[in-house]
Amino acid sequence: MSKDFDIIVIGAGIAGASVAAHLAETHRVAICEMEERPGYHTTGRSAAAYEPNYGPPAILALTRAARTHFQEGGFLTPRETLFFMPEGQEEAFAQLMGIQKGMEEIPIGTAKEKFPLLQEGYAKRAVLDPGTADIDVDLLHQSYLKLFRQRGGELHCEHGVEALERNGQWTVRTKDETLRSRIIVDAAGAWGDKVAEMAGRKRIGLQPKRRSIAVVPGPEGSDFMSWPLVGDVGETWYCKPQSGKLLVSPADATPVDPHDAYADDMTLAEGIERFQQAVDYEVTRVERTWGGLRSFAPDGSPVVGYDGEEDGFFWLIGQGGYGIQSSPALSRLAAALVRGETPPSDIMDEGLALSEISPRRFG
Numbered sequence: 001m002s003k004d005f006d007i008i009v010i011g012a013g014i015a016g017a018s019v020a021a022h023l024a025e026t027h028r029v030a031i032c033e034m035e036e037r038p039g040y041h042t043t044g045r046s047a048a049a050y051e052p053n054y055g056p057p058a059i060l061a062l063t064r065a066a067r068t069h070f071q072e073g074g075f076l077t078p079r080e081t082l083f084f085m086p087e088g089q090e091e092a093f094a095q096l097m098g099i100q101k102g103m104e105e106i107p108i109g110t111a112k113e114k115f116p117l118l119q120e121g122y123a124k125r126a127v128l129d130p131g132t133a134d135i136d137v138d139l140l141h142q143s144y145l146k147l148f149r150q151r152g153g154e155l156h157c158e159h160g161v162e163a164l165e166r167n168g169q170w171t172v173r174t175k176d177e178t179l180r181s182r183i184i185v186d187a188a189g190a191w192g193d194k195v196a197e198m199a200g201r202k203r204i205g206l207q208p209k210r211r212s213i214a215v216v217p218g219p220e221g222s223d224f225m226s227w228p229l230v231g232d233v234g235e236t237w238y239c240k241p242q243s244g245k246l247l248v249s250p251a252d253a254t255p256v257d258p259h260d261a262y263a264d265d266m267t268l269a270e271g272i273e274r275f276q277q278a279v280d281y282e283v284t285r286v287e288r289t290w291g292g293l294r295s296f297a298p299d300g301s302p303v304v305g306y307d308g309e310e311d312g313f314f315w316l317i318g319q320g321g322y323g324i325q326s327s328p329a330l331s332r333l334a335a336a337l338v339r340g341e342t343p344p345s346d347i348m349d350e351g352l353a354l355s356e357i358s359p360r361r362f363g
């Protein structure tokens with residue numbers, strides 16, 4: 001394997017894999033991934049939902065622009081989303097209705113037909129998003145890694161980057177190897193600020209937040225796999241059918257340092273309790289749990305672009321809870337910006353403002 005590249009991407013989650021696949025068309029690209037396999041951290045731990053009404057404005061634009069790629073590649077399976085407004089969540093309901101596109105308020109009776117577990121009296125109002133879907137995350141991630149390899153890209157697993165030096169070009173040191181490149185792409189997920197610090201950059205204040213998920217049995221004898229994703233508009237719990245089970249999340253967002261995340265038992269128990277208040281169904285056992293880190297910049301929008309004019313350090317972090325659904329568009333945009341090209345017009349036409357994602361917004 002060669003040691004000199006045009007571009008080294010740090011991190012082989014969905015962000016690194018997708019941008020590297022695009023860049024490998026025109027450049028010699030390597031990915032350095034610290035784990036044995038790509039996707040071990042946040043990318044392999046998501047709820048796999050495509051929710052075009054979920055996220056800050058930049059994410060909404062990117063998620064809409066991603067739909068064509070998702071559909072053409074067969075990565076989506078339609079699944080409606082149904083939000084309930086219990087008492088006390090009137091403000092969150094009004095906020096959602098203010099930004100949404102294509103959602104409709106439906107009578108509680110209709111909501112109960114779609115989600116038969118809904119407990120009498122819990123929801124004051126209900127709103128349906130018919131444009132949401134399940135994403136086959138593994139297929140999507142693997143498709144980018146395959147394209148990357150076909151285009152001559154080199155994936156180096158067990159290559160945790162330990163030091164970065166700039167001397168005309170970048171020297172990237174891992175435990176066993178030294179690689180060189182003109183450009184570095186920081187796609188290190190929760191570790192994004194740590195990688196930036198290694199490169200002598202100022203931290204942007206990235207905050208990883210833990211989110212936990214419990215896998216519980218669905219009600220016997222019911223066709224629950226066709227039910228919508230359901231949750232409250234205030235985002236204190238959600239539930240989604242997946243692989244013959246129900247995923248229940250407390251929708252936690254606990255600030256933590258970057259680490260190999262796991263679910264917090266107490267948080268899960270409290271979330272399951274909130275779920276139980278919304279449904280006529282008793283969760284009798286939890287079969288499996290996991291936790292993952294959703295990482296946010298201080299203003300909640302992703303951080304995408306060169307740090308300075310000349311030095312070849314490119315940020316691609318802060319995708320929060322929306323990094324899968326936005327990745328097909330975000331990776332095309334990021335690849336264009338890395339190359340110094342005009343951003344793709346179909347993405348800009350969705351209303352994306354580059355100033356909202358630029359690293360320079362933090363001064």
Ligand SMILES: Cc1cc2nc3c(=O)[nH]c(=O)nc-3n(C[C@H](O)[C@H](O)[C@H](O)COP(=O)(O)OP(=O)(O)OC[C@H]3O[C@@H](n4cnc5c(N)ncnc54)[C@H](O)[C@@H]3O)c2cc1C
Nearest residue numbers: 011013014015034042043047049161189292322323324325
């Ligand atoms: C419970 C949960 C539910 C979610 N649900 C959804 C959802 O429904 N829809 C959606 O779109 N998004 C969802 N997300 C968010 C989504 O999963 C993330 O935004 C996305 O996976 C982030 O991808 P990434 O590539 O930036 O990070 P990661 O997948 O974490 O990849 C970063 C990679 O960088 C590597 N790395 C770090 N430091 C170094 C180093 N020094 N050297 C080499 N490699 C390094 C890591 O090993 C890791 O593999 C969810 C997240 C969680 C936790």
